[in-house]
Amino acid sequence: MNKVYTKVTDSLDFFEGHNPVELAKEYQTPLYVYNERILRQRCRDLKNMVTYPKFVVDYSAKANSNLAFLQVVKSEGLEVDAMSPGEIYVERAAGFAPEEIFYIGNNVSAEEMQYAIDAGVRVSVDSLSQLEQFGQLAPGGEVAIRFNPGVGAGHHEKVITAGKKTKFGIEPKYIPQIRELLEKYHLKLVGINQHIGSLFMTGEAFTASIAALLEIAKQFPELEFIDMGGGFGIPYKKEEDQAPLDLKGLGAAIDEALWKFTREYGREVTFRIEPGRYISAECSVILSEVHSVKHNNDKKFVGCDCGFNVLQRPIMYDSYHGIEVYRGSEVKSEKTEPVTVVGNICESGDILAKDRVLPEIFKGDILGILDAGAYGFTMASNYNNRLRPAEVMLRENGEVVLIREREELEDLLRHMIPLKNI
């Protein structure tokens, strides 16, 4: 029998009738909990955002590459991008065919590029030297090129991947050199791609970048696909009523551009997008137990077991994640107060929320850290020799299934080789 729990705050109907306090007890904390229904819905939202028929959504697996998660994405008819041989490997294990995988590497070694070529996936290069490397490895082959359209966007300068200050993409002024290399190695340019950065909440930069990319596309009459990139944002500040991205409006604007381009180009190419966050962020909540409540210099600190080894976004980008409080005990309080929620890592920057007004929190409460499905587990680490957490999925059929085991102490020694003579 589910013990009744107090949803001390309630901004999200996420747990599908399951009790987060019971989930935390059964699977222990910290715990990534995924909601399959929301994941499927986000996939469908994007698939249906334009009327243009040859439109493919490549889920960007760097946001979340859990095997079961990818299986759901595959079953929704999406394809995927990949950033490394490791992502290709897991995507193949999740059932994606080679032609459904687009390898968009950056500063890739010859060995890694060979891995992608041997795997039969589409490959994009984003510098002249990488194009030359591809030509040497696969003369006569098919390749795609990532351009820098000159317009970037993102929630933090660290995640803006186009424009003047980035290492990504090739500037269009190098098109003559590109042509020389294509000719030298008898390569066919089958696609061009871009990605302007992660998390935009309005479409201006994205549509401007598409206009720039389409101008580049017109210079290559034999393209099979044009990939417009990802970056679609989600509202992390839901309790402040932050508006979601207007996907319909953005879809309509893109649609118009795609149809216009098709008329001018003279045939339909496949248009792709490669969103990660939009699909994965809102379908996960991290459950974390509060192990300590204390005052330091009149500041109240709530100490939980979700350190930045579990969720790196706050320390890395000062990112905001909503926090809910669930309580299994009888403790009652109507009070709210500003608190600083911290993890258990040995750094003062290990802060999940600074001076956040939350309901009074007690030791033993369970925190729900919202919108954690994108760049959550994929950026988790073993810092301080902490174990990376378990992941469970709330299935649409009501089941709760474990989709990744919590690491064990032995995992920490797995790849270490002790000295023999000491």
Ligand SMILES: Cc1ncc(COP(=O)(O)O)c(C=O)c1O
């Ligand atoms: C090349 C590339 N494609 C797609 C993405 C996905 O971005 P987002 O999760 O913001 O949609 C990224 C990450 O910024 C990326 O670097």
Ligand SMILES: N[C@@H](CCCC[NH3+])C(=O)O
């Ligand atoms: N990791 C970043 C997004 C970067 C996406 C990869 N290019 C974040 O959490 O917001």
